[in-house]
Amino acid sequence: MAEQAPRLRAHLDHIELNSPDPAGLAEFYQRALDMQLEELGGGRWLCRAPQRRLLIAKGSRKTIAFGAYAVENAALLAALRDSAARAGIAIEPSPTPLFAGDAFAVVDPDGKRIAFGVPAKRAKAKPVKVLPARLQHLVFGSDDVQRVADFYEHQLGFTVSDRVFDKRGRLTNCFLRADRGDHHILAIFPAAEKKLDHHCYESIDWGSIRDWSDQLSSRGIPIAWGPGRHGPGANLFIMVRDPDGNWIEVSAELEQVAAERPPGVWQSGPEVANRWGQPRLSM
Ligand SMILES: [Fe+2]
DSSP: OOOOOOOOOOEEEEEEEEESOHHHHHHHHHHHHOOEEEEEETTEEEEEETTEEEEEEESOTTEEEEEEEEOSSHHHHHHHHHHHHHTTOOOEEOOOTTBOTTOEEEEOTTSOEEEEEOBOOOOOOOOOOOOOOEEEEEEEEESOHHHHHHIIIIITOOEEEEEEEOTTSOEEEEEEESSSEESOSEEEEEOSSOEEEEEEEEOSSHHHHHHHHHHHHHTTOOOOEEEEEOSTTOOEEEEEEOTTOOEEEEEEOOOEEOTTOOOEEEEOSHHHHOTTSOOOOOO
């Protein structure tokens, strides 16, 4: 049995979505989330606002090129790279221009690419007043949740906050965090195919959920699910869809977890997705 990886300390820094129309999708994120746009060349767009940024590149709709987790400094990054290599993971070149040169990437059992790095210094975006929401977590759908969750926990050092099991005792959802803090920075949900489920921006409180709902709807972006409160993580949420069909979550009051908290166990049921009852409709 391979040794357990040291506990990861990282946060979600950015993602890269693929789209058949990167410019059009970037304009949507500008309108929805007040992001400033910058064309990086090759049809790739950087969308950014305080505490949130994403890349959009040419590719198939509803797919993610990679998720990018930032670690605090070069020493932690080197230790993570060493432990990943010791765990037998192939180390690949970094796919992102937003991390410094020593960043790297790994590929999970479902083929999802994850970059780790220290953010590169960039010219600051124009200071603007926008509603607060920091890019916070990423969720993948998988037809083998156990295998993918094991990879992130045992080989990369993510810490499990909560597991959800069905009546037959199979793992259906797994919520993973860094060693402490946000309840999850990554989660794996059940799906018939391996896919991106959603990405999430964490705001402040119930009032900010109201403000985001008002802003999004006034800009012609209807709330597609919520408001509600999730089971694991207990966060308030709303969800909207972008023009490609990607689900975007705005949440608030996500549970903050101490390093020593043992993993929680849930039985699958409607209260896992929404304690207030309304289920998510079609994906
Ligand atoms: Fe979420």
